[in-house]
Amino acid sequence: xxxxxxxxxxxxxxxxxxxxxxxxxxxxxxxxxxxxxxxxxxxxxxxxxxxxxxxxxxxxxxxxxxxxxxxxxxxxxxxxxxxxxxxxxxxxxxxxxxxxxxxxxxxxxxxxxxxxxxxxxxxxxxxxxxxxxxxxxxxxxxxxxxxxxxxxxxxxxxxxxxxxxxxxxxxxxxxxxxxxxxxxxxxxxxxxxxxxx
Numbered sequence: 351x352x353x354x355x356x357x358x359x360x361x362x363x364x365x366x367x368x369x370x371x372x373x374x375x376x377x378x379x380x381x382x383x384x385x386x387x388x389x390x391x392x393x394x395x396x397x398x399x400x401x402x403x404x405x406x407x408x409x410x411x412x413x414x415x416x417x418x419x420x421x422x423x424x425x426x427x428x429x430x431x432x433x434x435x436x437x438x439x440x441x442x443x444x445x446x447x448x449x450x451x452x453x454x455x456x457x458x459x460x461x462x463x464x465x466x467x468x469x470x471x472x473x474x475x476x477x478x479x480x481x482x483x484x485x486x487x488x489x490x491x492x493x494x495x496x497x498x499x500x501x502x503x504x505x506x507x508x509x510x511x512x513x514x515x516x517x518x519x520x521x522x523x524x525x526x527x528x529x530x531x532x533x534x535x536x537x538x539x540x541x542x543x544x545x546x547x
Contacts, residue, residue, distance in 0.1 A: 351428055353452045354528070357439040357503045358461035360491045361468030363513035363520055364437055367461060370524040371435040377427030381438035384419045401486070401494055404440075408498070417444035421451055433528060441499030442506055457532060460507035463514060465492075508532070512540040 354371075356364045368378050386396040389403045396403075407415045420436065427434035439445060439458070448456045463471075469488050486494070504510075509532050513520045523541065526534050535541040 351452075351455045352433045352531075353424060353428070353436060353448065353456045354433065355436045355439045355445065355448055355456060355458045356461060357445075357458060357500065357507060358463070358513075359468065359495060359500065360488060361472040362461045362463040363471075364461050366513075366517065366520060367459075367524045368435060368437045370521050371528055374525065374528055375431075376433050376435055376528055377431050378435045378437055379420050379423040379427060381416050381420050381436065381440070381444075384416050404498070413441060413443040413499070414447040416440070417447040421447075424451075435528075439500075439503055440495060442502035443499060445503050445506055457509065458503070458507045459527065459532075460504040460510045461513050462504070462510055463512070465489075467514065506544070508544050509535075510542040511535075512542075514540065 356367055358364045368380070371378050382400070385400055385404045385407065388407055389396040389399050392399075392403065394403060404416065411418070417439075424434050424436060436448065439448075445458055448458075465488070472488060509527070511520075511523055511527075519540075523535060523538065532541075532543070
């Protein structure tokens, strides 16, 4: 059993990593889905109130509220699969909740990409990084995410994958991680470990 948590700033490539998992039939628990459902439960549009409701959930139920609400979905996935990917970890408190629940079977992977590259990718995806239409800029999104404790979560990652080259190369790295484990990436100069691989 392995639970692989993904953490990274907007546009870093977490969604691409999740897509690789999906193609391999690895279940994905998206913490943002918990927030989107909470938006709908409150009669709010997830597209415009996601950050506000995420903050409210943490204020109402504690900093690990979204991780806590995700546990049953992860456990459901583990009933039929050896590996589950958790997308959307935002803080070190959430990391600790998952480590408490899954112990050494939890592997935190930080996907890291420079700001300029992330801005270009989001622009290509049609997600305005400059906030010209009244949305959040990428810098504002980064600030919000870092305010939740994402920087601390990235700092305690077991494995850091730099997503700075081609999409196929990144996808191949993620596929290797999912199928062969993190040790199979030893020697890859785009991958760093907290301890021994």
